[in-house]
Amino acid sequence: xxxxxxxxxxTSVGSVERIKAVAERVKKVHDAGDSLVVVLSAMSGETNRxxxxxxxxxxxxxxxxxxxxxxxxxxxxxxLLSMRLHxxxxxxxxxxxxxxxxxxxxxxxxARIKDIDDKRIRADLAEGKVVVVAGFQGVDEDGxxxxxxxxxxxxxxxxxxxxxxxxxxxxxxxxxxxxTTDPRVEPKARRLDRITFEEMLEMASLGSKVLxxxxxxxxxxxxxxxxxxxxxxxxxxxxITYEESQMESALISGIAFNxxxxxxxxxxxxxxxxxxxxxxxxxxDANIEVDMIVQNIAADATTDFTxxxxxxxxxxxxxxxxxxxADLGARKxxxxxxxVKVSIVGVGMRSHAGIASTMFxxxxxxxxxxxxxATSEIKISVVVDEKYLELAVRSLHSAFGLEQA
Amino acid sequence: xxxxxxxxxxTSVGSVERIKAVAERVKKVHDAGDSLVVVLSAMSGETNRxxxxxxxxxxxxxxxxxxxxxxxxxxxxxxLLSMRLHxxxxxxxxxxxxxxxxxxxxxxxxARIKDIDDKRIRADLAEGKVVVVAGFQGVDEDGxxxxxxxxxxxxxxxxxxxxxxxxxxxxxxxxxxxxTTDPRVEPKARRLDRITFEEMLEMASLGSKVLxxxxxxxxxxxxxxxxxxxxxxxxxxxxITYEESQMESALISGIAFNxxxxxxxxxxxxxxxxxxxxxxxxxxDANIEVDMIVQNIAADATTDFTxxxxxxxxxxxxxxxxxxxADLGARKxxxxxxxVKVSIVGVGMRSHAGIASTMFxxxxxxxxxxxxxATSEIKISVVVDEKYLELAVRSLHSAFGLEQA
Numbered sequence: 001x002x003x004x005x006x007x008x009x010x011t012s013v014g015s016v017e018r019i020k021a022v023a024e025r026v027k028k029v030h031d032a033g034d035s036l037v038v039v040l041s042a043m044s045g046e047t048n049r050x051x052x053x054x055x056x057x058x059x060x061x062x063x064x065x066x067x068x069x070x071x072x073x074x075x076x077x078x079x080l081l082s083m084r085l086h087x088x089x090x091x092x093x094x095x096x097x098x099x100x101x102x103x104x105x106x107x108x109x110x111a112r113i114k115d116i117d118d119k120r121i122r123a124d125l126a127e128g129k130v131v132v133v134a135g136f137q138g139v140d141e142d143g144x145x146x147x148x149x150x151x152x153x154x155x156x157x158x159x160x161x162x163x164x165x166x167x168x169x170x171x172x173x174x175x176x177x178x179x180t181t182d183p184r185v186e187p188k189a190r191r192l193d194r195i196t197f198e199e200m201l202e203m204a205s206l207g208s209k210v211l212x213x214x215x216x217x218x219x220x221x222x223x224x225x226x227x228x229x230x231x232x233x234x235x236x237x238x239x240i241t242y243e244e245s246q247m248e249s250a251l252i253s254g255i256a257f258n259x260x261x262x263x264x265x266x267x268x269x270x271x272x273x274x275x276x277x278x279x280x281x282x283x284x285d286a287n288i289e290v291d292m293i294v295q296n297i298a299a300d301a302t303t304d305f306t307x308x309x310x311x312x313x314x315x316x317x318x319x320x321x322x323x324x325x326a327d328l329g330a331r332k333x334x335x336x337x338x339x340v341k342v343s344i345v346g347v348g349m350r351s352h353a354g355i356a357s358t359m360f361x362x363x364x365x366x367x368x369x370x371x372x373x374a375t376s377e378i379k380i381s382v383v384v385d386e387k388y389l390e391l392a393v394r395s396l397h398s399a400f401g402l403e404q405a
Numbered sequence: 406x407x408x409x410x411x412x413x414x415x416t417s418v419g420s421v422e423r424i425k426a427v428a429e430r431v432k433k434v435h436d437a438g439d440s441l442v443v444v445l446s447a448m449s450g451e452t453n454r455x456x457x458x459x460x461x462x463x464x465x466x467x468x469x470x471x472x473x474x475x476x477x478x479x480x481x482x483x484x485l486l487s488m489r490l491h492x493x494x495x496x497x498x499x500x501x502x503x504x505x506x507x508x509x510x511x512x513x514x515x516a517r518i519k520d521i522d523d524k525r526i527r528a529d530l531a532e533g534k535v536v537v538v539a540g541f542q543g544v545d546e547d548g549x550x551x552x553x554x555x556x557x558x559x560x561x562x563x564x565x566x567x568x569x570x571x572x573x574x575x576x577x578x579x580x581x582x583x584x585t586t587d588p589r590v591e592p593k594a595r596r597l598d599r600i601t602f603e604e605m606l607e608m609a610s611l612g613s614k615v616l617x618x619x620x621x622x623x624x625x626x627x628x629x630x631x632x633x634x635x636x637x638x639x640x641x642x643x644x645i646t647y648e649e650s651q652m653e654s655a656l657i658s659g660i661a662f663n664x665x666x667x668x669x670x671x672x673x674x675x676x677x678x679x680x681x682x683x684x685x686x687x688x689x690d691a692n693i694e695v696d697m698i699v700q701n702i703a704a705d706a707t708t709d710f711t712x713x714x715x716x717x718x719x720x721x722x723x724x725x726x727x728x729x730x731a732d733l734g735a736r737k738x739x740x741x742x743x744x745v746k747v748s749i750v751g752v753g754m755r756s757h758a759g760i761a762s763t764m765f766x767x768x769x770x771x772x773x774x775x776x777x778x779a780t781s782e783i784k785i786s787v788v789v790d791e792k793y794l795e796l797a798v799r800s801l802h803s804a805f806g807l808e809q810a
Contacts, residue, residue, distance in 0.1 A: 079471070
């Protein structure tokens with residue numbers, strides 16, 4: 001008999017009916033003889049409602065108090081699910097983060113899990129009970145309630161799976177798995193049966209919002225087999241594991257894209273040591289995060305320096321560059337916030353040459369100009385004009401044969 | 406400098422604006438240099454909303470789960486008040502029943518407080534913080550969340566005042582004190598400056614809903630000076646203490662009444678030992694509570710046995726009596742659910758004769774027939790026809806001079 005940790009997010013427990021549906025699903029697993037720990041988020045909208053109340057009280061709500069208040073959302077859903085399981089004749093018991101206990105540091109609103117005391121959970125499982133645990137929350141050494149930050153319920157589930165050495169951790173969400181790319185852009189996008197942690201991390205960081213990066217990192221670190229499934233449909237979802245795919249593995253697992261970036265270029269910068277710091281220092285001081293960075297050296301011993309920032313930071317970053325342009329002896333500052341980043345991701349590219357050239361040829365054949373290139377061990381990203389997003393994604397999806405299983 | 410425990414009920418924290426008003430009031434006390442522990446209920450309606458959700462999950466909600474869920478109501482209000490105090494520049498810290506900790510037995514939904522660990526509260530007070538504690542809740546030895554039953558926030562406040570040896574415990578509510586009688590019945594009713602615990606207990610048990618009986622008992626037992634005040638108006642409210650009033654104390658402190666009773670009589674019962682048990686046994690078995698009991702012996706060695714029950718139980722009790730009437734050899738069963746109980750309450754009657762006769766003469770002068778009489782050391786109750794309620798209350802209020810201070 002297996003031990004599973006199931007996590008259901010806010011939309012999966014967003015109404016009385018949906019909580020009842022979750023209970024039915026849980027009961028089936030219990031009746032089949034498997035052991036089950038269920039982690040729940042708050043009902044969708046509840047956390048934001050509570051934060052709204054907090055902001056009416058205090059402009060910048062005290063974070064200790066905020067965590068104590070916001071944690072009530074999950075406390076309600078776990079009790080409701082446990083009641084429903086009792087009604088169905090399925091023994092169950094709910095726990096808050098304090099009760100488990102899920103020990104964290106004291107970084108309110110973004111606490112890190114330090115330890116989990118699984119004694120009570122193991123005792124309940126041994127008695128045949130379903131254990132229902134409030135996600136997103138913990139308790140510090142002084143008994144203060146903490147929360148783990150957005151998406152923290154995924155982290156709770158993975159941490160419990162690691163502590164209990166569960167066979168699999170299932171994350172139930174409103175999509176039925178991880179896709180080769182966004183089906184709204186490429187209708188031929190296909191659900192992946194499995195994907196590696198590294199690929200999932202690259203996909204997630206590039207804008208595929210299925211899982212929180214932190215929970216994937218956590219699962220990778222503790223080797224928890226993670227499966228993403230739909231709360232609302234049957235199916236096996238996508239398994240995220242260390243194991244690479246089958247022998248004849250696909251070169252590329254998926255295509256991610258990000259519409260949230262903007263590009264800034266400062267041209268004719270004298271090519272002297274320390275110039276990158278002189279340009280990016282003031283940007284960092286303004287708390288603006290930089291993503292891709294490219295530097296070309298021109299024939300005249302000056303350099304063109306290009307980088308991307310979040311689109312929201314575009315005009316602020318441009319103003320900063322313009323203010324330092326003269327001091328740097330640079331020629332001029334240009335910017336473009338009508339760009340997108342498109343990336344191909346796959347562990348297959350480690351052992352296969354020619355993947356970059358296939359990507360560049362495919363885009364060239366479609367007449368798409370590449371403005372920037374960045375590579376990592378399992379990812380190649382290009383920046384192109386925003387108008388080419390759909391064309392680029394579809395042509396790459398086809399070029400790498402992603403529509404076939 | 407004094408130490409106070411203030412308790413605000415659900416209507417006093419029923420909206421963002423009201424919580425802000427409570428914060429202003431609390432800050433004033435803090436600024437004046439006094440130490441303050443504040444106990445809050447859930448926002449009015451919240452507890453019932455949560456119980457409603459629970460009942461959609463389970464016909465008879467699991468009580469452990471119900472307590473865990475319902476306790477979130479206070480967890481939210483204490484965090485909100487603490488945030489508001491921070492916003493006003495008043496240092497504050499909130500605690501749940503688990504955090505304080507308020508140790509109770511494991512009788513979910515009606516737990517009893519066993520012990521309070523006041524270490525953290527004392528440390529916070531010593532640092533000049535206002536301590537805000539969730540009312541109505543505690544934690545058992547195994548870390549399960551418990552609740553104290555309806556009105557439990559009053560009990561929390563009194564228990565904290567006892568543990569901390571507070572100078573006074575203030576119960577803020579929607580009335581500005583304890584009155585000589587209900588002002589809706591007798592507009593000349595006057596707020597009492599002080600009342601004894603015993604009088605308050607009799608008034609409360611007779612239908613004056615200002616305070617929960619349990620919290621008054623608790624305050625009496627631990628000699629906590631209790632003050633009832635309005636959240637919405639200024640004033641000193643009513644102090645409830647052991648000390649009896651001034652030398653020339655009033656004979657009577659107040660007039661209570663109860664419209665919720667109904668009267669049942671079984672006549673012509675053979676006057677044999679054990680007859681009272683034979684009549685009331687089946688009533689108790691049906692879980693019906695009996696209030697007043699009167700038995701008269703007639704000349705023919707039979708007896709008429711009369712008692713009152715809650716009006717909701719009237720027809721059930723009548724059916725039971727009718728079913729046992731023949732077995733008892735009794736003549737017949739009659740009933741009346743158009744009655745009220747009117748009581749005069751006062752510690753003064755201990756040391757003054759003639760109070761009962763003043764009461765009976767007053768009612769006789771108004772042509773009001775007395776159907777039943779019951780007395781205790783500090784109370785005389787009569788049952789009269791419901792139509793005489795207002796007349797009885799007003800004439801007694803005047804006869805005992807209650808409109809004068």
